[in-house]
Amino acid sequence: xxxAWMKSISNESVCGFFYGWFVxxxxxxxxxxxxxxxxxxxxxxxxxxxxxxxxxSVLTMLIAGSFMMFHYMVCDRALLAKAPQE
Numbered sequence: 588x589x590x591a592w593m594k595s596i597s598n599e600s601v602c603g604f605f606y607g608w609f610v611x612x613x614x615x616x617x618x619x620x621x622x623x624x625x626x627x628x629x630x631x632x633x634x635x636x637x638x639x640x641x642x643x644s645v646l647t648m649l650i651a652g653s654f655m656m657f658h659y660m661v662c663d664r665a666l667l668a669k670a671p672q673e
Contacts, residue, residue, distance in 0.1 A: 602662040609662070612655035619648035 626633070626641035633640070 615651040
């Protein structure tokens with residue numbers, strides 16, 4: 588059962604919160620993508636440390652990408668899909 592005080596919070600407010608996090612993770616994803624490309628272009632100069640940095644950036648990019656996708660899906664599927672159609 589959902590508490591009464593939580594029912595007063597609109598789906599649009601919750602969706603706005605998750606959309607805000609979607610934007611934050613989209614920025615992280617974009618920065619990690621730029622870092623991956625930049626690191627692998629200069630990997631020969633950086634040596635093994637550059638390759639490790641690139642792989643770490645790939646991991647960051649994958650995590651940010653999955654968080655970005657799920658935050659968007661929470662808003663789109665779970666909240667707005669249940670909204671009454673006018």
